[in-house]
Amino acid sequence: MGSMNDFLENGISRLRNVLRRHQADNRGTDEQAAAALETMEHVIQSTDERIRLVNDYKSRLLDAIINTLEHTGSIIDQIPESIEISSNTFVTNPYVNAYFANIEELQSVFSRSSELRDFIDDYRHHDVKEICALLCMHKSEKTALGMELEGDTLKKDVRQVAVNFSDHHVYAPAPTEAETRQGLQNCMLEGLTTKALERVVLLRLSRQKLEDEQRILQVRLRSQQAENWDNLDMEKTREKLVQIEEAMKDTPLASPMETLNEVEKVFSHPEEFVKLEKTSLRIDRMGIRRSEDSPEPSNNLDLIEVTIGKDAPRVISLSRFPRNEVLPRIDIHEWTRLRMRV
Secondary structure (H helix, E strand, C coil), rough: CHHHHHHHHHHHHHHHHHHHCCCHHHHHHHHHHHHHHHHHHHHHHHHHHHHHHHHHHHHHHHHHHHHHHHHHHEEEEEEEEEECCCCCCCCCHHHHHHCCHHHHHHHHHHCCCHHHHHHHHHHCCCCCCCCEEEEEEEEEEEEEEEEEEEECCCEEEEEEEEEEEEEEEEEEECCCCHHHHHHHHHHHHHHHHHHHHHHHHHHHHHHHHHHHHHHHHHHHHHHHHCCCCCCCHHHHHHHHHHHHHHHCCCCCCCHHHHHHHHHHHHHHHHHHCEEEEEEEEECCCCCCCCCCCCCCCCCCEEEEEEECCCCCCCCEEEEEEEEHHCHHHHHHHHHHHHHHHH
C-alpha cells in the first residue's frame, strides 16, 4: 500500500510540475491536479467502469493521463496567437482572406455556429465584445488551367494549383484565448477517449463472435452425433471447432484487466492518435499557390493542421470575432436560402 501511495504522490507531483510550465498563476495547480483525476474517472465511465476492479488501475491510468496532458499541452503551445477575423481584416489579413471567399461567408460561418450562438445568448457573456473561438477548416488543392502574366504578356492555359478552405466549423467560444485553448485540449481528450472506447468495444465483439461460433458448432456436433451423421461430416465440424478454440486462445476475454490495457495503450501513446503538422504555402489573393520565385504578388501562410484519430487533418486557427458582426437569425436563413439557389 505504501508503494502505491508513493506512486500516486509522485504522479500528482509530476502533473503539477507539468502544469506549472503551462500556467502563469501557480495557485491553480491543485485544481488542475484534481481535474486530471476527474479526467481519469471520466475516461473510465466512458469506456468500462469495471476497470475500477483492477487493484492498480489508478496508478496506471494516472501516469497515462499525465502523459496525454503533456502531449496535448505541447500541441496547444505550438498554436499561434489568435487573429481577428472580421470584415475589416478580410482585406488586410492574408490568412482571413485565404480562409474565406468573401465577407458574407466569413460572417455566416460564425453566425451559424450553434456553440457561438449559445455563447452570446448566455446572459453571463452580454458584455463580451470580441468572442474567442477555434476555427477549423478542411484544406484542399485542385489543379486547373488559368491565366498568368509573364512580363508584359498574358499567358493562357497555364497550369495552376488553387488552394481552397471549406467545411468551416467554430468550436469552444469563450471570453478569453486561454479558455478557447483549454476547449481545444478538451476536444483532443474526448477524441482519445472515443478511440479507447472503440478498442474496448472491438475487444468485446471479437471475443463474443468466437464464443457464439463455438456454441453453434458444439450444438451442431451434438446433433450430428445424436442423428448418426456420416463420420466425415462430423470430422469437418470438429475441425472447425478446433480452429475456433485456437483462435480464442489468442483473443483474450474482455475482462477489466484487458480493457484497462486497451485504455492505457491509447493514453500512454497519444502521439499515435493526436498529431500536429506545420505546413507553409505561398498563395495570392485569388487562392492560387505560387512558388517562392514567382513575380506574382502573394503571401506566405504558416498553417497548423491537427489530426485526431482517423479523421481527416483540419487546419485550425485561433480567432477573435466581433460580437457586432454576428448576423441576426433571419439574415442567416436568407443567406443560406440564396446559397442553395445558386
